[in-house]
Amino acid sequence: MTPALNEPVQIVRTERGLTIAGTRITLYDVMDYVMDRYPPKFIRGLFDLTEEQINAALDYIEANRAEVEAEYQQVLKEAEELRLYYEEQNRERVARIATLPPPPGLEAAWEKLQAAKTRHQLQA
Incomplete structure (x- = not known):
């Protein structure tokens, strides 16, 4: 054109x-x-x-x-x-990060996030 x-x-x-x-x-x-x-x-x-x-x-x-x-x-x-x-390339890094404990002071938010991830995986 x-x-x-x-x-x-x-x-x-x-x-x-x-x-x-x-x-x-x-x-x-x-x-x-x-x-x-x-x-x-x-x-x-x-x-x-x-x-x-x-x-x-x-x-x-x-x-x-x-x-x-x-x-x-x-x-x-x-x-x-x-x-x-x-x-x-990042498979090992992601797996390692997934095993880390929640940051200090964010335990409640971390639990909510994990619950949401679980619900999402069950829906998929």
Whole structure:
């Protein structure tokens, strides 16, 4: 999509990927909500975008749907690989932290937290 001569560029490619100009918000961030069919007004408010910025992002996504979706799938794949990597790297640390006693003075809050975790696990 080529902007008209007098229109500023709204979508730029940065080291983070396709990004809304003047922000750190990528089209992949927006795609998370587009794929879940959130309304544009909600997405705009969530990311504190102007009407022009959200329209430019949605127009770009629509005009370049195949390219954006392919990149989005790659971003999701890489994010999952990173999540799994760091989960494995921190497995021992998380297990060790889980065995620590509650901080002094927070025993009651700790018990409430443990009870909530137990209820959550039973519901899952």
